[in-house]
Amino acid sequence: MLAHGGGGTLTNSLVRDLFAPAFNNEVLDDLMDGAVFKLNGSRLAFSTDAYVVNPVIFPGGTIGDLAVNGTVNDLAMCGARPVHLSAAFVLEEGFSMETLRLIVTSMSEAAAAAGISVVAGDTKVVERGKGDGVYITTAGIGIIEDWLEIRPDNAAVGDVVIVSGLIGAHGIAVLSVREGLEFGTTIRSDTAPLYGLVRAMIGATREVYVLRDPTRGGVATALNEIARSSSIGILLEEQAIPVPPEVNAACEILGLDPLYVANEGILIALVPKREADGVLAAMHAHPLGRNAAVIGKVIDRPPGVVMMKTRVGGTRIIDMLSGEQLPRIC
Numbered sequence: 001m002l003a004h005g006g007g008g009t010l011t012n013s014l015v016r017d018l019f020a021p022a023f024n025n026e027v028l029d030d031l032m033d034g035a036v037f038k039l040n041g042s043r044l045a046f047s048t049d050a051y052v053v054n055p056v057i058f059p060g061g062t063i064g065d066l067a068v069n070g071t072v073n074d075l076a077m078c079g080a081r082p083v084h085l086s087a088a089f090v091l092e093e094g095f096s097m098e099t100l101r102l103i104v105t106s107m108s109e110a111a112a113a114a115g116i117s118v119v120a121g122d123t124k125v126v127e128r129g130k131g132d133g134v135y136i137t138t139a140g141i142g143i144i145e146d147w148l149e150i151r152p153d154n155a156a157v158g159d160v161v162i163v164s165g166l167i168g169a170h171g172i173a174v175l176s177v178r179e180g181l182e183f184g185t186t187i188r189s190d191t192a193p194l195y196g197l198v199r200a201m202i203g204a205t206r207e208v209y210v211l212r213d214p215t216r217g218g219v220a221t222a223l224n225e226i227a228r229s230s231s232i233g234i235l236l237e238e239q240a241i242p243v244p245p246e247v248n249a250a251c252e253i254l255g256l257d258p259l260y261v262a263n264e265g266i267l268i269a270l271v272p273k274r275e276a277d278g279v280l281a282a283m284h285a286h287p288l289g290r291n292a293a294v295i296g297k298v299i300d301r302p303p304g305v306v307m308m309k310t311r312v313g314g315t316r317i318i319d320m321l322s323g324e325q326l327p328r329i330c
Contacts, residue, residue: 002328007216007262008321012225031229032152033077033212036144043146045080047071048139054328056103056133059173060188063136064107066264069191070215070330071140072114076195077211077267079150079202080142085111086120087138092131103134114193116140147206154209155230159270161296162279164197164289165190167219168247171261174329176250183250190265197288201269204282210270213263215330217321220259220306222268223296224320228304236296236308236318260321262329270298 003010020028027035034047049070056063068085075082087107091100111118173189175181194213202208210230214222219241227234243251243258251258265288271279276294283289296308306318 003322005216006321006325006327007221010322011216012320030151033074034080034140034142036078043144045075045078045142045144046139047074047078048137049074050135050137051330052132052135052328053174053330054132055174055177056099058177058189059186060169061191061264062103062106063134064103064105065110066189066191066330067136067138068107068110068114068116069193069264071138072116072193072195073213073264073267075140075142076193076198077150077213078142078144079148079198079211080144081199082114082116082140082142082193082195084117084119085138085140087118087136088122089124090131090135091123091125092133093125093128095133100134110193114195148202150209150211152210152212152226152229155226155232155270155298156209156272157232157298157300158273159210159298160273160276160294161223161234161236161298162269162271162276162283162292163219163242163266163295164194164269164283165266165291166242166244166247167214167263167266168243168251168258168261170264171218171326171329172247172250175254175326181250183246183253185246187244187246187250190263192265192288194265194267194288197267197283197286200282200286200289201279204278205271205275207272207275208269208279212268214266214268215262215264218258218260218262219268220257220318221320223306223318226268226270227306231303233299233301233303234296234306235299236306238308238310240293240295242291242293256325259318260325262326264330273297
């Protein structure tokens with residue numbers, strides 16, 4: 001079902017019950033944003049991702065720059081400096097060459113902005129009606145410094161939860177074009193390469209232990225994955241979560257929760273409370289972190305559960321979605 005690709009409960013079940021047992025090994029078992037391993041004395045991160053976003057061009061980006069930034073960010077969430085990418089294209093017969101050129105150009109520009117090179121690739125063409133324009137798969141490799149140890153199971157009681165920017169823009173930007181919706185203003189995707197921001201954060205302190213980019217399934221899903229990996233609880237403050245007014249308004253109209261809407265240019269970090277001010281200062285000095293904010297904290301119970309203190313003073317559980325909220329947003 002489409003929901004198996006939505007990043008929620010069904011996606012996690014598919015990965016843990018089918019793929020992980022089939023390919024079982026000590027590197028894959030960590031289930032991080034990228035595989036982390038040593039090779040000839042160097043620590044490397046390796047990640048791959050497929051992009052099927054519809055439409056392929058949307059406010060703020062294209063499937064091309066999304067493919068570059070998405071893989072760069074998966075490497076960055078491991079603490080890795082991205083080095084090289086590969087790219088594979090599946091093209092449908094009849095797809096516009098002009099549109100393809102625009103996508104490839106945006107991809108080239110995104111790679112240059114991220115400071116990496118596309119060094120290998122492949123192209124396939126399928127019959128008309130057997131594809132959907134273009135799908136792109138990228139894989140990337142990066143280098144991790146020996147002292148860095150960023151993992152989703154490193155969260156500890158007393159850590160604070162930081163989000164690097166305003167949430168929900170990417171998913172709503174794609175949806176607005178797909179469905180022809182108008183909200184009185186153009187909502188643009190936040191797609192961007194995050195390694196520079198990560199570098200600024202770890203330059204402020206070595207105690208950045210958990211990083212995630214909340215793409216499919218949004219902030220809520222990413223935090224649930226962290227809580228379950230670390231067997232800790234997370235308590236969010238609703239009034240502290242930065243949501244653009246236009247995204248909030250669109251979500252109210254559409255009956256969506258911004259916490260579950262995909263992002264492509266923000267990250268979540270968990271750091272010790274004593275380091276929070278220094279990390280925030282470093283983030284605020286970076287263009288992609290100027291709206292960074294503390295949105296919650298790690299608590300000891302209930303383990304594996306994310307809760308939120310609402311604006312009216314109540315508390316509710318923030319669980320993973322079981323179904324699909326917005327299909328094909330990356």
